[in-house]
Amino acid sequence: MSDFANEPVLELRRASERARCSEALAELEPRLPLRVPVAVGGDRRAGESLLSVDPSAPERTVALACGASAGDVDSAVTVASAAQPAWGRRDVRARAALLRDVAAQLRGRHVELAALEVLECAKPWPEASADVAEAIDFCEYYARQAVAMADGPALAQPPGEHNRLIQRPRGVCAVIAPWNFPIAIATGMTAAALVSGNAVCLKPAEQSPGCALAILEAFLAAGLDPRLLALLPGEGEVGAGLVRHPDVATVAFTGSAAVGLEIMAATATPRPGQRGLTRVVAELGGKNCMLVDADADLDDVIPAALASAFGFAGQKCSATSRLLVHARVAAAVTERLCGALDGQRVGPAREFTTDVPAVIEAAARDRIEATVAAAGSSAEVVRVADLPAADGFWVAPTLVLDPPAGAEVREEEIFGPVLSVEPVADMAEACERVAAQRQALTGSVFSRNPATIAAVAAVTPVGNLYVNRGSTGAMVGRQPFGGNRQSGTGAKAGGPGYLSHFCDPVVICEDTTRHGIPA
Amino acid sequence: MSVGSQRGRWATTRGRGGPGTAAGDPALEAEIRRIGRALARASAGGSLRARVEDRGMAWLTHRPELRAALFRTVDVAPACATPAELAAHLHAFLPDGALRGLLERPGLGRVSGPAAEMAVRQMAGRFILAADVPSAAPVLAELWAEGIAGTVDLLGEKTVTPAEGAAYAQRCHEALEALHAGTAGLAARPQLESDAAGPIPRVNLSVKVTALTPLVRAHAPERGREDARRALRELLAHARDLGAHLHVDMESLDSRELILELVLDLLSEPAFSDGPSAGVVLQAYLRDAPAVLERILAWARDPRGGAGRSVPLTVRLVKGAYWDHETIQAAQHSWPSPVWADKAESDRCFEALSRRLIDAHPVLRTAVASHNLRSVAHAVAYAESRGLGPGEVEYQVLRGLGDGLGRALARAGLRSRVYAPVGDIVAGMAYLVRRLLENTANDSFLTARASGTGLARLLTAP
Numbered sequence: 005m006s007d008f009a010n011e012p013v014l015e016l017r018r019a020s021e022r023a024r025c026s027e028a029l030a031e032l033e034p035r036l037p038l039r040v041p042v043a044v045g046g047d048r049r050a051g052e053s054l055l056s057v058d059p060s061a062p063e064r065t066v067a068l069a070c071g072a073s074a075g076d077v078d079s080a081v082t083v084a085s086a087a088q089p090a091w092g093r094r095d096v097r098a099r100a101a102l103l104r105d106v107a108a109q110l111r112g113r114h115v116e117l118a119a120l121e122v123l124e125c126a127k128p129w130p131e132a133s134a135d136v137a138e139a140i141d142f143c144e145y146y147a148r149q150a151v152a153m154a155d156g157p158a159l160a161q162p163p164g165e166h167n168r169l170i171q172r173p174r175g176v177c178a179v180i181a182p183w184n185f186p187i188a189i190a191t192g193m194t195a196a197a198l199v200s201g202n203a204v205c206l207k208p209a210e211q212s213p214g215c216a217l218a219i220l221e222a223f224l225a226a227g228l229d230p231r232l233l234a235l236l237p238g239e240g241e242v243g244a245g246l247v248r249h250p251d252v253a254t255v256a257f258t259g260s261a262a263v264g265l266e267i268m269a270a271t272a273t274p275r276p277g278q279r280g281l282t283r284v285v286a287e288l289g290g291k292n293c294m295l296v297d298a299d300a301d302l303d304d305v306i307p308a309a310l311a312s313a314f315g316f317a318g319q320k321c322s323a324t325s326r327l328l329v330h331a332r333v334a335a336a337v338t339e340r341l342c343g344a345l346d347g348q349r350v351g352p353a354r355e356f357t358t359d360v361p362a363v364i365e366a367a368a369r370d371r372i373e374a375t376v377a378a379a380g381s382s383a384e385v386v387r388v389a390d391l392p393a394a395d396g397f398w399v400a401p402t403l404v405l406d407p408p409a410g411a412e413v414r415e416e417e418i419f420g421p422v423l424s425v426e427p428v429a430d431m432a433e434a435c436e437r438v439a440a441q442r443q444a445l446t447g448s449v450f451s452r453n454p455a456t457i458a459a460v461a462a463v464t465p466v467g468n469l470y471v472n473r474g475s476t477g478a479m480v481g482r483q484p485f486g487g488n489r490q491s492g493t494g495a496k497a498g499g500p501g502y503l504s505h506f507c508d509p510v511v512i513c514e515d516t517t518r519h520g521i522p523a
Numbered sequence: 524m525s526v527g528s529q530r531g532r533w534a535t536t537r538g539r540g541g542p543g544t545a546a547g548d549p550a551l552e553a554e555i556r557r558i559g560r561a562l563a564r565a566s567a568g569g570s571l572r573a574r575v576e577d578r579g580m581a582w583l584t585h586r587p588e589l590r591a592a593l594f595r596t597v598d599v600a601p602a603c604a605t606p607a608e609l610a611a612h613l614h615a616f617l618p619d620g621a622l623r624g625l626l627e628r629p630g631l632g633r634v635s636g637p638a639a640e641m642a643v644r645q646m647a648g649r650f651i652l653a654a655d656v657p658s659a660a661p662v663l664a665e666l667w668a669e670g671i672a673g674t675v676d677l678l679g680e681k682t683v684t685p686a687e688g689a690a691y692a693q694r695c696h697e698a699l700e701a702l703h704a705g706t707a708g709l710a711a712r713p714q715l716e717s718d719a720a721g722p723i724p725r726v727n728l729s730v731k732v733t734a735l736t737p738l739v740r741a742h743a744p745e746r747g748r749e750d751a752r753r754a755l756r757e758l759l760a761h762a763r764d765l766g767a768h769l770h771v772d773m774e775s776l777d778s779r780e781l782i783l784e785l786v787l788d789l790l791s792e793p794a795f796s797d798g799p800s801a802g803v804v805l806q807a808y809l810r811d812a813p814a815v816l817e818r819i820l821a822w823a824r825d826p827r828g829g830a831g832r833s834v835p836l837t838v839r840l841v842k843g844a845y846w847d848h849e850t851i852q853a854a855q856h857s858w859p860s861p862v863w864a865d866k867a868e869s870d871r872c873f874e875a876l877s878r879r880l881i882d883a884h885p886v887l888r889t890a891v892a893s894h895n896l897r898s899v900a901h902a903v904a905y906a907e908s909r910g911l912g913p914g915e916v917e918y919q920v921l922r923g924l925g926d927g928l929g930r931a932l933a934r935a936g937l938r939s940r941v942y943a944p945v946g947d948i949v950a951g952m953a954y955l956v957r958r959l960l961e962n963t964a965n966d967s968f969l970t971a972r973a974s975g976t977g978l979a980r981l982l983t984a985p
Binding site: 009010011012013015016017019022129130298299300301302303306307332340343344346347349355356357359452453454455 | 595598599602603604608611612615616680681683684685686687737738740741742743745746776777780856857858953
């Protein structure tokens with residue numbers, strides 16, 4: 005793994021890089037809407053039943069996709085099942101090499117794909133570029149991990165006995181991916197499953213089929229047998245069909261806790277004809293807290309809080325949604341946060357000057373607004389005043405000051421630009437509030453006392469704790485990402501153990517003595 | 524003392540202004556060594572306290588764990604409500620060992636908080652001129668009497684709200700007024716107050732654009748630029764009306780484009796064609812610094828830019844104070860580093876830029892800001908070889924780090940200016956820690972000098 009290095013994100017502080025982005029956008033726009041087929045084996049079926057629009061300008065259609073039918077789901081799994089065994093027997097180095105070719109494909113289209121995310125998901129440029137870079141990282145990282153894992157772990161080897169642990173592919177993996185990291189997460193789950201020897205049926209989010217098509221193109225351009233990766237655009241019933249299919253061995257899902265729990269319930273009982281237990285690798289929601297101690301450097305806290313809470317309009321499972329501030333500095337933090345709030349410019353993702361883009365769809369906007377309205381009945385709410393006049397799914401960045409215990413903004417994942425600011429007596433109380441949650445994905449703590457940092461780290465239930473920095477932006481190979489409790493099944497994407505979730509472990513123990521002849 | 528009377532002090536036997544003089548020129552190198560030795564002799568000494576502190580700093584350089592513990596204590600001091608809190612931090616910072624054990628003894632534990640607090644104030648006192656502008660005035664007057672001018676930098680916390688930006692601008696306006704009033708009665712010092720291009724203001728204020736606006740975005744320089752435009756324009760107008768010099772500081776690369784564009788843009792406005800005297804900063808540790816200088820020069824020669832102004836733009840040439848930040852940020856993003864990896868490369872770049880700036884005289888005014896004797900001596904020797912009088916190039920040092928050198932430069936009849944931060948210790952903490960780090964960096968000139976590296980080696984071409 006020594007030669008793994010993260011893919012550089014675009015250095016957008018250089019005007020020349022920003023110019024490349026604008027050019028890519030100008031080249032992409034005339035090609036819209038993209039046509040996204042159902043792709044099973046070598047067959048492609050076009051259709052227009054699904055429509056993805058630009059959240060910053062909803063009159064613009066970014067992609068027209070064919071919705072997969074129940075028949076498509078069934079044939080996709082059948083084709084994948086038939087092709088998988090040979091793929092699983094291929095040398096792991098060949099599968100790893102394919103992943104690195106996929107990385108090269110994505111690398112060559114970095115700016116173009118970032119532009120696509122800007123339009124299809126209203127992902128601002130810096131974050132869109134980070135998403136493409138992360139997709140490349142997943143491919144490069146899992147390629148190396150797969151080769152390293154093939155050797156198996158060191159086992160005790162007494163005389164006359166040989167022990168080894170190998171990993172077997174599980175079969176067909178359903179990948180059900182979200183729209184918020186439209187290329188990285190779908191690519192990461194797909195790459196992990198494929199490099200481990202599985203076949204994949206990919207059900208992308210209905211909001212980002214255009215990005216999903218780019219992923220399929222990258223794998224096919226790298227030479228993947230099309231029978232090993234089906235693309236099944238669609239809404240919930242496509243995912244449900246995959247999850248219930250007896251020949252789907254693994255479900256890799258990233259999304260909401262509600263859907264994640266449904267998947268676990270649906271897969272708990274084997275279907276007729278199903279021999280194995282369906283394994284669910286789930287990455288679910290968060291309710292992430294930033295802890296601010298009295299000795300924190302507030303000059304660092306305020307920008308980190310704004311970026312973690314409002315970056316990409318709070319639509320990251322790692323986003324900060326509660327700020328737990330030591331009472332001694334709570335007034336100062338609140339004043340500075342409120343003062344800084346108006347600097348958060350809401351606007352189209354394509355503008356480099358935008359801080360907070362539109363949210364993904366009208367339904368999301370309405371849901372967030374209802375939550376904010378409810379919060380306003382029991383707490384003071386401070387919001388950005390200026391929203392763009394043009395159509396778009398805008399939501400004003402919002403601070404909710406000291407909401408009471410039990411308030412929705414303190415308990416539920418909002419997935420929008422809303423931050424609850426809560427004074428606490430000390431860091432022990434802050435830790436108690438974190439401990440009381442059922443979500444445990446990310447968290448951060450600002451303190452300059454090593455003893456405080458150690459105390460928080462010792463008790464935190466979260467999967468990723470950040471010290472003196474914001475709670476978002478995990479990097480492959482550096483911060484393996486995933487939550488605990490109801491935030492996930494404990495798999496760490498971009499980390500050393502991730503691929504094992506896509507494999508069945510097999511231990512082979514051989515008696516190597518025969519009439520005293522040593523092997 | 525006049526500029527004229529000092530002309531001959533470092534005069535060489537070779538002719539002035541000989542073209543083709545460049546780095547590696549043996550005559551220039553000999554001159555650099557001679558000037559460097561003279562400056563070293565003249566800057567030796569200093570107060571006992573400063574010498575003791577320098578020895579302590581040099582000692583710390585080789586004890587990274589202790590250095591980190593002490594600087595972290597300094598950093599957190601203003602955020603601690605009581606000495607006991609500070610003591611608790613100090614205890615937590617220290618590596619396990621004898622020193623930490625000492626603090627755990629009841630007697631020492633009790634006094635360690637107040638002692639640490641005193642030590643922090645002591646250190647701050649060395650690098651920070653005064654807590655506010657009125658109390659800075661007498662210190663600046665003393666320096667003036669020694670032949671040293673000042674530029675005041677108002678320390679502040681990071682600006683994250685518009686109100687904080689407005690408060691900083693207000694403090695700058697008040698500082699301009701206070702400095703104007705405070706310098707009116709000073710005795711005339713011709714070598715500090717004029718050069719061939721004309722008068723040089725007594726009042727000199729260094730300002731930070733990133734303190735004027737909370738909207739600094741590396742990927743969208745236009746946001747900070749437009750937000751700070753009005754405030755900086757008002758400061759320039761105020762400086763013009765008072766006959767003061769306004770110097771716009773440079774910080775990390777993330778804000779460079781915004782600052783440079785804004786300053787050159789504003790100075791091109793007709794309202795500023797006859798003032799104020801103003802300046803920008805060029806950071807030699809940036810690999811693209813030569814291209815930045817060419818851009819500044821092009822502006823200075825453009826009739827719609829600097830050529831349309833009656834006062835030349837001052838360029839303060841520095842190595843740059845954010846090397847660690849730039850290096851770490853680039854590494855974390857897998858970007859090519861924007862700064863030279865090797866200190867010698869920054870030093871060479873500094874000398875090349877010095878020559879380019881001096882060659883451009885009088886289109887630009889040059890202020891050479893370094894504590895590296897070699898870098899300074901090189902600029903002095905080169906300016907001399909180009910036939911520039913000693914008052915034509917300015918030399919700047921930092922308060923607390925280059926005091927001896929600043930005095931030596933003044934005594935040599937050169938225009939010497941000290942960069943003097945003013946503000947309370949809370950606001951000054953980031954500045955203070957940067958200076959402490961600089962003072963104890965392994966490859967810094969000051970560290971090398973304090974640890975006894977021979978003068979001949981220190982004056983060798985980088």
